[in-house]
Amino acid sequence: MEPQGEAFRQGTASKKHAPRSIALAGNPNVGKSTLFNALTGMHQHTGNWPGKTVEQAAGAFQTALHTCRLTDTPGTYSLMAQSPDEKITRDFLCFGGAEAVIAVCDASCLERNLNLVLQILELIPRTLVCVNLMDEAEKREIQIDLHALSRGLGVPVIGVSARNRQSLYALTEALDKLLDGPRPVPAPVPYPASLEASIQLLEPVIQRSVNGLFPARWLALRLLEEDASLEAGLQDYLGYDLKEEPSVRQALKEAHAVLNTSSLSDTIAESLLSQAEKLACQTVQADPDKARKTDRFLDQILTSRLFGYPAMLLLLALILWLTIAGANYPSRLLSELLFRFQDVLTSAFVRLGAPDWLHGLLVEGAYRVLAWVVSVMLPPMAIFFPLFTFLEDMGYLPRIAYNLDHAFQRCRSCGKQALTLCMSFGCNAVGVTGCRIIDSPRERMIAMLTASFVPCNGRFPALITLITLLMLFLAGTDSSGALVFSAVPALLLALLIAAAVGTALLVSSLLSITLLRGLPSSFTLELPPYRRPQTGKILVRSLLDRTLFVLGRAISAAAPAGALIWVLANVRIGDASLLSLCAGALEPFAALFGLDGVILLAFILGLPANETVIPVMLAAYLQQGVLAEAAALPNLRELLVSQGWTPVTALCTLVFMLFHWPCATTLMTVRKETGSLRWTLLAAVLPAAVGLALCFLIAQGSALLTSVF
Structure with missing residues (x-):
């Protein structure tokens, strides 16, 4: 059953008819997903940066007169x-069966949004x-005459604030009138003579050929443009090649003879x-x-050549x-708490007379790792x-992309990366x-x-643990309390992340001059306005949608x-x-890289x-030793020292945690996106090769220095 928006369930008409198909379209970062969530009651991820939605999401909502199926x-x-x-958006609007479109615009930059609106109206x-x-817009002292805009476009226009659900009633009322009323006649875009x-020349011929399936004026423009991907979709949808129809072919020939332009796409744009x-x-x-005075002031700091990179690192x-x-x-x-509960589980198994192997498998094995x-x-x-989502909601992530654009251009790759x-x-x-946002x-x-060269959320806790352990190896157990609140581990982790981004740039450059040669393309990146983050939604989205999702995935793999x-x-x-046989078989190879x-x-x-690497490692060590207090870092250090760990081992493990093969989910996603097993294997090999190479240099360099001094 499709979820429905709570505020729109009080319809009065019969709902026996099939849902009306409505498309939600607009520029990136205009609040489409927020509007989608408000209408449907779903929880499509939202964020204050462009390019977030790369797939369609569908949900249902109720107006006073209709049940609607909304596609974002x-x-x-x-x-x-x-x-x-x-192409996903274009093909859905062309062939997805949408009866109507809700074209979402940003009131603070309406002119830029109207370009897409005019194209939608033609279709x-x-x-x-x-x-x-x-x-x-009101806060920025921007005033919009919605009635004049409606007259100029020839279609209904409604002003809303998607974050305020009460303002959406006017939208659903306008949608009912649009669905039940006569089809609007948008004002045509005037093109050169x-x-x-x-x-x-083309319109009447196309009108007879497609019998109203597409607006003749829009289809005439597309045929004149000769967009191969759209023509292929048209052929699949119609069941025949429209351009090969004798009347259409002749009309196209005459139309091209009349055209007086070297670049039709540029003329239309x-x-x-x-x-x-x-x-x-x-x-x-x-x-x-006045409109963006604060934004410009902040951007002078956060995106400047002098302060941009230091601000990111800080x-x-x-x-x-x-x-x-x-x-x-x-x-x-x-x-x-959890390890005390392990004792409770053990007592329960003893009272039930459960066999030792079952207790070991479920409690000492699965539960301990959990x-x-x-x-x-x-x-x-x-x-x-929550902190990362705060920056996202504020609009800082696109500024990071802006700051890094020049570096990616130097590496012959796209700034959208x-x-x-x-x-x-x-x-x-x-x-x-x-990556679908890259043309x-x-x-x-x-x-x-x-x-996969940058660490995901699953690796952050492991990186934090390993950095603190490395500091303990170097400073001694007496420094454990000071290290907890020291800025040194945080600075080290920030430098590691910066090194990961730098490595991604370096590998991108190498790929650009070897396997994937070519010149970088330009792109337009919209810097959204800074917005006051919504604390409640940040906590819900970050804790429920992200933290619990990632934790659930880790638990399902850890047990x-x-x-x-x-x-x-x-x-x-x-x-x-x-266990000892498997570890022993890997020992000679692992020793080359400072690991075991x-x-x-x-x-x-x-x-x-990736979240399970450290727990699985400790579970393996605990088969031979006992950890008195699992979360006490000095005790953890003692366990690892008893297993032969040195500062070099800790450093190599830290480096390999930063650079190793992606998780299975990522590899399956690469396989799905590329459709190629070869590229999927390369996505796994590249970060692992970098990690092993760095570990080899660290281990062998350390051994050489030890032998010399």
């Missing part, structure tokens, strides 16, 4: 599609223009922009100096310091995600999917292959891994357990989810 399409600046997400006249963010003459500018001048009143270091300092005490409490995952991962994520790397900090698989197939492939470790440790062949067999085995078993 990826944000696009034009229906002259170049990137995969733009689907039954369109409701929704001018969103009216509250922000030669193009208008060509359209006049210029006409659309000119009409959008004209409408905006007639309907919008604003003082440009913000990252601050977030990481808050995460590390704030997570230690909750982690210890959780660990004590306890480690929850106690080590939950507190850092519960702090990091910076946005996909920001997505990868949340989840590498999401970063791979986000060039070559640059899209580079972005997908390097998405089987823990049970497997227990089986490997307790099934013996001769005098040796399977157990560490490498943990990374292999952690393929389903």
